[in-house]
Amino acid sequence: MTDPMRVVHSPRCTLEPLQAAHAEAMFAVLSDPALYEFENAPPVSVDTLRERYQRLAWRGPPDGSEGWLNWVLRVPGGDLCGVVQATVRADGCAWVAYEVASRHWRQGIGSAAVRAMLQELAGHHGVHTAVAALKAANHRSAGLLRHLGFHPGLPPECGLAIEADEIAFHLPLQPSLPHTMTIEHLFIRPPGGGPQLALASASVVAGAGIEGDRYFGAKDEPGQNLTLVEAEAIEAFQQAHGRASDYGITGRNAVTRGVRLNDLVGRTFSLGGVRCRGVELCEPCLGLGQALQGADLTPPQVVRWWAHRAGLRADVLQGGTLDVGAVLVIEPD
Numbered sequence: 001m002t003d004p005m006r007v008v009h010s011p012r013c014t015l016e017p018l019q020a021a022h023a024e025a026m027f028a029v030l031s032d033p034a035l036y037e038f039e040n041a042p043p044v045s046v047d048t049l050r051e052r053y054q055r056l057a058w059r060g061p062p063d064g065s066e067g068w069l070n071w072v073l074r075v076p077g078g079d080l081c082g083v084v085q086a087t088v089r090a091d092g093c094a095w096v097a098y099e100v101a102s103r104h105w106r107q108g109i110g111s112a113a114v115r116a117m118l119q120e121l122a123g124h125h126g127v128h129t130a131v132a133a134l135k136a137a138n139h140r141s142a143g144l145l146r147h148l149g150f151h152p153g154l155p156p157e158c159g160l161a162i163e164a165d166e167i168a169f170h171l172p173l174q175p176s177l178p179h180t181m182t183i184e185h186l187f188i189r190p191p192g193g194g195p196q197l198a199l200a201s202a203s204v205v206a207g208a209g210i211e212g213d214r215y216f217g218a219k220d221e222p223g224q225n226l227t228l229v230e231a232e233a234i235e236a237f238q239q240a241h242g243r244a245s246d247y248g249i250t251g252r253n254a255v256t257r258g259v260r261l262n263d264l265v266g267r268t269f270s271l272g273g274v275r276c277r278g279v280e281l282c283e284p285c286l287g288l289g290q291a292l293q294g295a296d297l298t299p300p301q302v303v304r305w306w307a308h309r310a311g312l313r314a315d316v317l318q319g320g321t322l323d324v325g326a327v328l329v330i331e332p333d
Contacts, residue, residue: 005017005059005069005071006120006124008071008116008117008119008120009116009260009263010112010113010115010116010260011108011112011230011232011233011258011259011260012075012107012108012109012112012113012232012233012236013073013074013075013076013081013109013112013113014073014074015071015072015073015074015084015113015116015117015120016071016072016073016074017070017071018053018056018057018070018071018072018083019053019057020050020053020054020057022053022072022080023046023049023050023053024046024050025079025080026049026053026072026080026083027043027045027046027049029080029081029082029083029099029101030042030043030049030099031043032101032102032103034101034102035099035101035102037138038134038135038137038138039134039135039138056068056070065089065090066087066088066089066090067086067087067088067125068085068086068087068088069085069086069087069088069121069125070083070084070085070086071083071084071085071113071117073100073109073113075104075109076262076308076309077307077308081100081101081103081104081109082098082099082100082101082104082109082110082113083098083099084096084097084098084113084114084117085097085098086117086121086125086127086130088121088125088126088127089158091158091159092126092127092128092129093127093128093129093130093131093155093157093158093160094121094125094127094129094130094131095131095132095133095160096114096117096118096121096130096131096132097132098110098113098114098117100113105140106239106240107236107240108232108235108236108239108240110144111144111147111148112232114144114148115148118130118148118171118173121173122173122174127173128172128173129155129157129158129170129171129172129173130150130170130171130173131154131155131158131160131168131169131170132145132150132168132169132170133162133163133166133167133168134166134167134168134169135165135166135167136165136166136167142167142169145169145171146169148171149171150169150170150171151169151170151171152167152168152169153168153169153170154168154170155170155172158170181256181257181258181259181327181328181329181330182256182257182258182325182326182327182328183254183255183256183257183271183272183322183323183324183325183326183328184231184247184255184256184257184324184325185198185231185247185248185254185255185324186198186199186200186201186202186253186254186255186322186323186324187199187248187251187252187253187254187255188202188210188212188213188214188253189213189214189251190212190213190214191214191216192214196248196251197212198248199324200323200324201321201322201323201324202321202322202323203319203321203322204225204226204274204316204319204320204321204322205316205319206316206317206318206319207225207315207316208225208316208319209224209225209226209253209316210225210226210253210322213253221313222279222280222313222315223278223279223280223282223312223313223314223315224313225276225314225315225316226253226254226276226313226314226315226316227251227252227253227254227282227311227312227313227314228252228253228254228255228256228261228282228311228312228314229250229252229254229255229256229261229282229310229311229312230255230256230257230259230260230261230309230311231247231255231256231257232257233306233309233310233311234246234247234249234250234255237249237292237305237306240305241294241296241297242296243294249291249292250288250306250310250311251288251291252282252310252311254271254322256328259328259330261278261311261312262281262308262312264278264312264314264330265278265279265280265281265312266278267330267331268317268330268331269328269329269330269331270328270329270331271322271326271327271328272320272321272322272323272326272327273318273320273321273322274316274318274319274320274321274322274326275316275317275318276314276315276316276317277314277315277317278312278313278314279312279313279314279315280312280313281308281310281311281312281313282310282311282312282313283306283307283308283310284302284303284306284307284310285303286299286300286303288302288303288306288310289301289302289303290302292306
């Protein structure tokens, strides 16, 4: 009753359609006792989990009365960290749920994964209302749903019911608009150790970078022309560690929204009239660790947190003016 499942990308993780082959890795994820503070129990064995995944892979009962959509969550680096799922009814309502291993909490993964699933349900599977039911004591999940814009209670038009010790939330969905990837902030740091400057517009030169930046014309390392970082990564760090909002904390030139920069290594893309090619990940150094250390984080811990999240190095192939608000467009392979 639903269209074929697709791999779905979010800023924090990739959603892969669940398969029986995921059972072994997911058994370790789902054995986390923190997941069962409020309800349910861990899987008994890898074999029982594999059998369950084989049933779910049918994507619904024989009568076609509902659809079962399940995605495992894969974080940068390749590890699986959880699952999101939806039971899609014929009337366009869907029960939704998620589980993320506790070592990945407070990193924005759960909210990013659920948001990506909701967009996929609305745009590709005909869902108009998402509904979640949870134990009344489960304050963490309730907080995540409120953060995503869910409203308390059941939608009357769906005719659903919950248990006496449960609460429900619902969210009306709209078909997704074309996905937009943008530049939200621009920064340079002048030569000679001057303070970082926020710009509304910058002049970018092919093979050299941003005019006025300390690395303009530098040839010491690949991808020194332009550095980019995801706004979502900065927000996740600040939320996890109680830091004030500051989009310049990483020292990268451009802060993006809505694009997974790790996927742009080796890809050509444009930022307004500026054409670039992703060279390599802009991995964190000890200098970033020292800049962002605090009472709860040592410099090495900062470096570990930002590993594979600290952005992208890019070469500028065609110069021009780069403005805040510029749309990022990825060229076909």
